[in-house]
Amino acid sequence: MGNHDNAHFFFAVKLPSETKKQLNEYCKELKEKLPFSRWVHHEDYHITLAFLGSAPEHKLNTAGKLVADSLEGTKAFPLFINRLGIFGKESSPRIFWCDTECEERLHVVRDKVFSACQDAGFELETRPFKPHITLARKWVGTEAFQKSSIDQYNPFKEKALEFDAAEVVLYRTHLDKTPKYESIAIFPLLAE
Template sequence: MGNQQNAHFFFALKLPSETKKKLNEHCEELKGKFPFSRWVHHDDYHITLAFLGSAPEDKLIAAAKLVADSIKNVKSFPLFINRLGVFGNESAPRIFWSDTEREERLHYLRDQVFSACKEAGFKLEKRPFKPHITIARKWIGSENFQKSMLDQYNPFKEKTIEFSASGVVLYRTHLDKTPKYESIAIFPLLVE
């Protein structure tokens, strides 16, 4: 899996390239209304399922095998991007994200991936799972952020973006590149 030094790894739900393109079109419009300092490159859109941090190759290989085994019978399912949200300080949030309608199968998939990574020996964060697609970071507006803006400028009110959850990806982070996430293994879900 290559040189692991200073690299971080995570498992995520893969977003289809057409979905990334549609979401990016909305983000281009949102940039004028939401002054965040860094907008995520559209190729980097994903929903994190388990963040591993830095990892020795043997643990990564073990996690990949356990994840593949734990999701081998999971079927593909539809998701709908439907709203915007933020994490961090309410007047100056650090993360701007889009979200999907609640889907129990996504939570089940995350539980399978998360448990497999723990079994491989990874210490994972304990925060409750809040599926989201990070689209920008660090509020730099001259005015305080207003939560009402999320609904006011929500581009998904009229029409959600539907896509199929079709696979899990093991990503490697390259902080010095754009896009910064490299897919190093893909685990497809079953297609009916």
């Protein structure tokens, strides 16, 4: 896996490439209406389950084994992207995201992955899980961000974007590359 010095690692639900492309099309339209400083490369869209930060290889390997064990027998399931949202100050958000309809099975998968990483010795962020797909960062509009635009420009209003959550992936971050995230291990869920 090479040099780990400033690499970061995280487990995430993988989005199928069709879904990434579709989201990218929506973002091209949203970009023209909503000035954020950095839009995420479409190959980098994902739903984070557990952020590990930097990690020695042996610890990553342990986490991988434990995650694989904990997901054993877990079935793939559909998710429906249905809304836009923000994190941070309402007038000047730092994260712009889209989110899926609430799905208990996603929370179950997250709990399994999270516990496995803790068992592997990782100290994880304990904030409540808020599943989301980051689309852009840092509001740079001359005007304050209007929360109403989240509904106004929601591309999923008429029809949610459906995809199958079929793989959990261990990603490695390359800060100097675009796209940034490299898949280094894949944990498939059982076909429905």
